[in-house]
Amino acid sequence: MAAPGPGHKRILVGAGSFADARAALAILDLLSGVGITDIGGLFLEDREVMEAATPRTSALVSPRGAIGTAPSRQVLRLMWRSDARAFRDRLIQLAARRALRWSFERAPGEPVAGLCNVAHSWDWLLIGHLPSGAHAGRVVGVFHGAAAGGDGVGELTEGLARSLGTGAELIADTLPEADILARLERVHAAAVVIDAGAGPFRTAAQIRALLAAARCPILVLGAAGIPSLVEYSTQIPQPPPGQAG
Structure with missing residues (x-):
């Protein structure tokens, strides 16, 4: 896809599971031709999920009587370790294929809040989320102002749609946030593009609501x-020039 604007962009991609990370990396692979030189991966381990997990694997009975199992904390740690390793390996493969500098980190934290708290040192942020449908839906862009494209959202949205072989839909941010979220809930989206520097969706809470409505990478x-609402300890370092991680 064509590059919208100058190059030398640094992008942080993050998720709380490999399934979500894989969806983001598929989008990232398409973005690697738009002037990106550095990619960072951040795997977030949600401590609230860990606290809710049982000390040992236990049986769960659904309202319909189906019996399942709840993962123990030990199983959850092993799952996170495996997911983080798979995320890192896939990121390294992408970086090697595109000759990009890369870095990777694991950290505790709720995924959206954790990513938003370190995003200020990056140009773009890509939040992973496994799309809700089996087939690629539209790429949706929420653009700022009266005309699409002035902030780069329109061009990126249309470029991603072409790369995915799907349609593009542009929504003006002049609509109330609730209307934008309601519209996204009705659209089967493959990805959503926004501009936190210009549009209404910029806080962790707003982006979390957007992710919940769209159910796809953002x-x-x-x-x-x-x-950044709180001081966050994870500041992913960039490798020196010529070094991959």
Whole structure:
């Protein structure tokens, strides 16, 4: 796809599972031709999920009587370790194929909040989420102002749609946030593109609501415009020039 604007962009991609990370990396692979030089991966381990897990594997009975199992904390740790390793390996493969510098980190934290708290040092942020449907849906862009394309959202949205062989849909951010979210809930989206530096969706809470409505990877341009609410210990270092991680 064509590059919208100057190159030398740095993009952070993150998720809380390999399934979500894989969906984001598929989008990232298409974005690697738009001037991106550095990619960072961040795997977030949600401590609330860990606290809710049982000390040992236990049986669960659904309202319909079906019996399943709840993972123990030990099983959850093993799952996270395996998912993080798979995420890192896939990221390295992509970086090697595209000759990009890369870095990777595991950290505790709720995925959206954790990513938003470190996004200010990156140009773009890509939040992973496994799409809800089996087939690629539309790429949706939420653009700023009266005309699409002025902030780069329109061009990226249409370029991604062409690369995926699907349609594009553009939504003006002049609509109320609730209307935008309701519209996204009705659209089977493959990815959503927004600009945190210009549009209304910029806080962790707003982006979390967007992710819940769209149920697909979210590409956030203008990541420096995302406010960091708390001091966060994970600052993914960039490798020196010529070094891959």
